[in-house]
Amino acid sequence: MVKKKEKYDFSLYEYHNLMNQNILVSYKGPIDERIMTVIGENILLVTNDGGDKAKNKIFKVFMELAQNVWLYSAESCKLENGKSVGLGTLVVSECGNSYTFVTGNVVNNADVVPVIEKCETINSLDRDSLREYRREQRRLANEGKPNSGNIGLIQVALTAESPLDIELTPVNDDESFLSIAVKISKDNFRNS
């Protein structure tokens, strides 16, 4: 057992900055409905500064973002029950008067272009036109029109009442790591 003590391979600084970003909950790994429910509950346990309104928004934003990773991540694994589920990252941190949600997962570059465009459209619209955009996309989806549908991101922007912050980092020639961040205020909402 007496082995020469290697330099610590893991970096303390990684932990150090992890600690200082006042992270409440962070998770990387497989995401399915069970994991979503448990992580969701944990998030609600530690986001107590905002009132019920904030908690309700946090839960809704979490459910949509986590579902996106579960269903659309290009990195996946097989769980014990044989189901193949997406792998992704989720970080909830607290800064000042708001909570920040970041989710991230590997995506195929081919699929990511429509998502980026959708986010840019979402960020360009005021609330009423965003609601109209949701109605239109929902109707198109119900009529089975192509590449309509994913109204999750629209819902996230409406619920959070703040723009979607997108970041794309290339992983290899045909894949990148897509991260979506959104802020939820602890108390000042449209009609609070």
Place this chain on the structure above:
Amino acid sequence: MESVNTNKRRATDNVCISYTGLFDSEILTILAQGIEGTLTSNDKVTKKVFKIFLELAQNISQYSLEREPNSSGESMGVGTMLIKEYDDYFQFSTGNKTTMESIIPVIEKCDNINSMTREKLREYRRLQRNMPASQKGGGNIGLIQVALTADNPIEYGVVKCEDNNYFYIVSVKINK
């Protein structure tokens, strides 16, 4: 499936699974399930990581200074757990807040553990196991078990936090 994920993981940050937050029994189940799901190696190594995870994660929920009530109101430890995959080993690390007084005996135990041959370490485990838990240092054989299971030294680090408590990190390599 195995190689696809592994190189993707290397490209991102080598992390197979990581969690920061409240360590209650439900989270432990999820992380355990995640370990079995994402560790793309043979059963023997996965079982080692699993055993180490159960020991270290339970340490966090019991001993972390930072605590939060879980859904049924019991106070649970808050901490961090990280499993990184490299070509020939997994790196398993945990971190949680602590005070200097409570961490000194643990650091001494780690140094003690790292200085022993495997035979000596087994003897140390037998000795500690038969000491009543109340006796100082007696009882907690979790770290000894981790060293034996990993068959590698226990690396540790202590980082001062703003609130002049400390953040204590334990990390161990598990060869593939």
Place this chain on the structure above:
Amino acid sequence: MNDIHIKGVHEAFFVPTVNFDSKTGICELEGESYLEETIKFYTPLFAWIKEYTETVKGPLHFNFKLSYFNTSSSKCLVDILDMLKKYQKEGGDVEVNWYYDDSEEELEEVEDFILETGLDINIIPISEEQK
């Protein structure tokens, strides 16, 4: 004297399967042991062994088939083995079989139990088909 029958469970915690039979003296501990309150789970098992060795005084055949136990469970296992050794010293007919998953580390665990308790334990590797 009553028997103990506990059905094993593998959820948030792992409860081992326990079958202690006071008529035949055959006792089995199987599965995985990782419990919320370890001592609370094992106390009735200690009490059963104590009652059996003090009143029934029949033979005791213990079969361990545990694929995983955490460190707090390992302490209780040592307590059980100590009780069996004590009964053996008092003339009790004791036989202990430990089935293990032929991993080097698990073999070491059982060898350490033998060193710690002085009890003779038959170490039986579980071959593939028996699993």
Place this chain on the structure above:
Amino acid sequence: MELENIEIEGSHKNFFTPTVKFDAKTGICELSGESFLEDTAEFYKPLVDWLVEFTTKIKRPIAFIIKLTYFNTSTSRCILDLLNVLKDYEDEGGEVTVNWHYDENDSDMQEDIEDYMIDTGLNINIIPF
């Protein structure tokens, strides 16, 4: 052929199944609880079919009561389908009332309901609780 009632007991485990009570005799239909399902379309298809059968064959007045505290976006699309069936029935002279009870802490829900009214043209009574 008598239209069977639909009775589904809600549950909140890993998925959330809403409580559903559709009564063919009284024409009172209730959808309450939370909706986050493994296969949303599969769950809601029989509900939509029931509504179509009720409004084309039974043709009695119908009161549709919604008390959902949470529904994900895939559910939101199925709710649109249900409301569209009710609107078609109303356009053909059917007597339709829709009451949507919502938690006033959920400030977005009122907007969702207004959007459904715009989408379908149905009049929905918005009732905070």
